[in-house]
Amino acid sequence: MAATREKESLAKVLVHEGGYVNHPSDPGGPTNKGVTQRVYDAYRKGKSLPKRSVKNITMDEVGEIYDRQYWDAVKGDLLPAGVDYVVFDGGVNSGPGRSIMWLQQALRPVYTGAIDGVMGIGTIAALKAINNNDALIDRICDARMNFLRHLGTFPTFGKGWTARVAEVRAIGKAWATGETPRAASFADGGQAKALVEDAKAAPSTAPADAAIGAGGGGLGVSGTLQGLQEQLSPLSYASEWITRIVVILALISALLLFGGAAYRWYTSRKAKRLAEALGATPA
Missing domain, CATH: 1.20.141.10 (Chitosanase, subunit A, domain 1)
Incomplete structure (x- = not known):
């Protein structure tokens, strides 16, 4: 030069x-x-x-x-x-x-x-x-x-x-x-x-993990209630309420599970972009 x-x-x-x-x-x-x-x-x-x-x-x-x-x-x-x-x-x-x-x-x-x-x-x-x-x-x-x-x-x-x-x-x-x-x-x-030192912090995956855990647990509980409903099938009134609970719990659990998985993907993507910007991974 x-x-x-x-x-x-x-x-x-x-x-x-x-x-x-x-x-x-x-x-x-x-x-x-x-x-x-x-x-x-x-x-x-x-x-x-x-x-x-x-x-x-x-x-x-x-x-x-x-x-x-x-x-x-x-x-x-x-x-x-x-x-x-x-x-x-x-x-x-x-x-x-x-x-x-x-x-x-x-x-x-x-x-x-x-x-x-x-x-x-x-x-x-x-x-x-x-x-x-x-x-x-x-x-x-x-x-x-x-x-x-x-x-x-x-x-x-x-x-x-x-x-x-x-x-x-x-x-x-x-x-x-x-x-x-x-x-x-x-x-x-x-x-x-x-x-x-002033770089933004990588997004936490804790909310996603909690949602996935809650969703998986909820599906497990709904399965247990489903079994109980079958045992109480002769009692039509009780069986009807348990069916409703099972459906609602299953829907909420599925939303938590899929929502948590989507948020985990989002946070992982942001973390990767941050790492690339900071040179932590090959560009």
Whole structure:
């Protein structure tokens, strides 16, 4: 890739990140130019410097943090033009490991390794085997958007994230095809950190299991009553009421049984989609 790609990519990422922000719903907490207070504290500690507010971060510090903790972490210098920027921007917003997972998902079926967020030999080899980076960028951004939609913070920041990813997609594809990319623009909310810790919980199968259990038990009871009804058949009045009870119980039990099975299928399907969005299963 071009030697200047990191600086060009960083310039666009910084536009997306904006300045200082401390939104109560942003899991990143106090953040300035995309650098969270936690990351800044760790950086200053590593240099034996005292803590200070991320509001006061210098551009030299910003450049060093982005270079070491994001660009180098995603091995930006080994990635093709356009793909480097797309993976870099995703790493800043959701962590390098998460962005690499989107790349690995997008490389299927050429990439057959684990979706583990590690830019290893297998991922690099699969990337070199791809001859259409324009389409690859589309798949990376699709995986990223699928992840974002499964976050509990999406209702708050989804509009900004969607605008950011759309622009990242356009800029990345322009670079991939040798065109001049458009200027980056800031979308409010797009700078909020999108972290897996905020993923929606998988739906519980407990209600389905309870319904199936109750339905099966009800059918067993109706069978017992049916046997009792046969014993009391000479007593026509009692037999008639037991028949009604048996029919009603059987209908309710069947509804519980089939309804529970349907809900279990629904929850299993949602759980699978969530796992795919989070990279827990092959995409």
